[in-house]
Amino acid sequence: MRTALYEHHLALGATLTDYAGWRMPLRYGSESAEHLAVRKAAGLFDLGHMGQFEIHGPEAAGALDFALVGRLSELVVGQARYTLLCQSDGGILDDLICYRLAEDRYLVVANAANTSVVSDALSVRLAGFRADLDRLDRSLIAIQGPSAAGILALICDAHLGGLPYYAVIPGSINGIPLWVARTGYTGEDGFELYVPAEHASAVWWALTTTGEPHGLRSAGLACRDTLRLEAGMPLYGHELTCDTTPYDAGLGRVVRLDKPADFVGRAALTAAAEAPRSRRLVGLVSAGRRVLRAGQPVVDLRTGAHLGVVTSGAVSPVLGRPIAMAYVSTVNAPLAVDVRGSLEPVELSPLPFYRRSTS
Amino acid sequence: MSLSYTAEHEWITGEEPATVGITAYAAEALGDIVYVELPEPGTELKAGETCGELESTKSVSELYAPVTGTVVARNEAVVDDPSLINSDPQGAGWLFTVAVTESGELLTEEAYQALISA
Numbered sequence: 001m002r003t004a005l006y007e008h009h010l011a012l013g014a015t016l017t018d019y020a021g022w023r024m025p026l027r028y029g030s031e032s033a034e035h036l037a038v039r040k041a042a043g044l045f046d047l048g049h050m051g052q053f054e055i056h057g058p059e060a061a062g063a064l065d066f067a068l069v070g071r072l073s074e075l076v077v078g079q080a081r082y083t084l085l086c087q088s089d090g091g092i093l094d095d096l097i098c099y100r101l102a103e104d105r106y107l108v109v110a111n112a113a114n115t116s117v118v119s120d121a122l123s124v125r126l127a128g129f130r131a132d133l134d135r136l137d138r139s140l141i142a143i144q145g146p147s148a149a150g151i152l153a154l155i156c157d158a159h160l161g162g163l164p165y166y167a168v169i170p171g172s173i174n175g176i177p178l179w180v181a182r183t184g185y186t187g188e189d190g191f192e193l194y195v196p197a198e199h200a201s202a203v204w205w206a207l208t209t210t211g212e213p214h215g216l217r218s219a220g221l222a223c224r225d226t227l228r229l230e231a232g233m234p235l236y237g238h239e240l241t242c243d244t245t246p247y248d249a250g251l252g253r254v255v256r257l258d259k260p261a262d263f264v265g266r267a268a269l270t271a272a273a274e275a276p277r278s279r280r281l282v283g284l285v286s287a288g289r290r291v292l293r294a295g296q297p298v299v300d301l302r303t304g305a306h307l308g309v310v311t312s313g314a315v316s317p318v319l320g321r322p323i324a325m326a327y328v329s330t331v332n333a334p335l336a337v338d339v340r341g342s343l344e345p346v347e348l349s350p351l352p353f354y355r356r357s358t359s
Numbered sequence: 360m361s362l363s364y365t366a367e368h369e370w371i372t373g374e375e376p377a378t379v380g381i382t383a384y385a386a387e388a389l390g391d392i393v394y395v396e397l398p399e400p401g402t403e404l405k406a407g408e409t410c411g412e413l414e415s416t417k418s419v420s421e422l423y424a425p426v427t428g429t430v431v432a433r434n435e436a437v438v439d440d441p442s443l444i445n446s447d448p449q450g451a452g453w454l455f456t457v458a459v460t461e462s463g464e465l466l467t468e469e470a471y472q473a474l475i476s477a
Contacts, residue, residue: 032416291394314416
C-alpha cells in the first residue's frame with residue numbers, strides 16, 4: 001500500500017522499505033542526520049500508514065471505557081491519552097492514542113501493523129453500545145522537534161501557544177482544515193496533523209517550504225525508531241506483545257482498575273497488578289561499540305546464565321553509545337548482552353535515555 | 360587507480376599491498392554505519408571467507424575477503440569513526456590492506472556496474 005505522500009518520497013530520493021504492508025520512507029539521506037535534526041530543529045514524518053478510527057455515538061465514551069484499559073470517558077473535549085487495547089487475558093493487542101474530538105466522538109490511532117486487529121476488536125467490543133466505528137482513510141503528518149511549534153505557527157491558524165501536550169484542536173493551513181494534536185513519538189515537543197488525504201501533499205509542501213530555512217528535514221522510519229528508543233517509548237512487537245501485560249512493560253499506570261464499569265481484561269489485569277513481577281523492562285547502555293539488537297540474550301556477565309532478552313537496540317545518535325531496552329528477570333547481577341557469541345558488558349540506565357530540555 | 364570488485368560489494372586495488380574497502384553502492388544501501396570489525400594485521404585471509412563485519416543502524420553485514428593473503432594494516436580511523444565509510448567509501452573510508460598471495464573471483468568495473476544495475 002502507498003500513502004498519499006508516496007510520490008513525494010520518490011521525488012525526495014527516499015530509501016523505501018516495506019513496513020506493515022506499506023511502502024514507506026526508511027530515510028531520505030543519513031538517518032543519523034535526520035535524528036539530530038529532530039533533536040536540534042525539526043523533522044517531518046509521513047505517518048499515513050497508521051490506523052485511524054472514529055468512534056461516535058451517544059455511548060462512545062462508555063464503549064471505549066469497556067474496550068480499552070484507560071478511562072476515556074473522563075477526557076474533556078480536546079484532550080488526548082495514551083492507552084492500551086488488551087486481550088481478556090491481559091496481553092497487549094496494541095497501544096493507542098485516543099483523542100476526544102467532541103462529547104460523542106473520539107479519534108483512535110493504532111499502529112500500522114495492528115490496524116485490522118484493532119478494527120476487529122473494537123467492532124466486537126462496541127457491539128453492545130450505541131456507538132459506531134468508522135475506519136478513516138486520512139493522512140497523518142508529524143512535525144517534531146524544538147522548532148516545530150515556531151514553524152507550524154507561521155502557517156497554521158490554530159492557537160498553538162495555548163495548546164498543552166496531549167491535546168488537540170481544529171485548525172487550518174492555507175485553508176485546508178485539519179486536526180492539530182500536540183502529540184508525538186520522538187521525545188520532543190511536536191505536532192501530529194490529521195489531514196484529508198487529498199490535501200496531504202499541499203500540507204507537506206507548505207511545511208517543507210516554511211520549515212527548511214529553520215532546519216526542518218524530512219525524516220524517515222529509521223530515525224523514528226532511534227528517536228523513540230532514546231525517549232524510552234515502547235514499540236508494539238518489541239516491548240509490547242500479546243504475551244506482555246501492561247505491568248510487565250511498566251505501563252501499569254495506564255490501566256484504570258478504578259473504573260466503575262467492567263472492561264475487557266479487568267480480571268486478568270487485577271491479578272497481574274498484584275502478582276510479583278517475574279521480569280521487568282529496563283534500559284541498558286553498553287560501554288562497547290557493537291550494536292545491541294532485538295532478540296539478543298541478556299546474560300549474567302560472570303556465569304553466562306540467561307536473564308532476559310533485548311527488545312530494541314541501536315546506537316544512540318545523541319549519546320554516541322549503544323543503547324537498548326530489555327526484559328530481565330533480575331538486575332542483581334553484572335549484565336552483558338550476547339552479541340553473536342561475544343559478551344558485551346552493559347550497565348543499567350534509567351529510562352528515558354534522553355529527555356528534552358524544558359527550558 | 361584501477362579497481363576490481365567482488366559480488367559482495369568490496370573494492371580492491373591492483374597494487375601491492377592491495378587496499379580493500381566497500382563500494383559507494385554498498386555504503387548507501389547499508390545506511391549509516393555505526394560499527395566495524397576489521398581483521399588485525401597479520402591475519403591470514405582466504406578469498407571468499409568472512410573477515411569482519413559492518414553494522415549499520417538497521418543491519419549487520421559480513422565483510423568478505425576478496426583475495427587470499429595476509430593483512431598488512433587496517434584503517435584505525437574507520438574503526439574510530441565508521442561514518443568515514445559513508446562519507447568517503449573509496450577514499451578515507453578504506454578498510455584494510457593485504458599482501459595478496461592469490462586473487463579471488465573479482466569483477467571488472469564494468470561487470471560490477473552491470474551487477475548493481477541489474
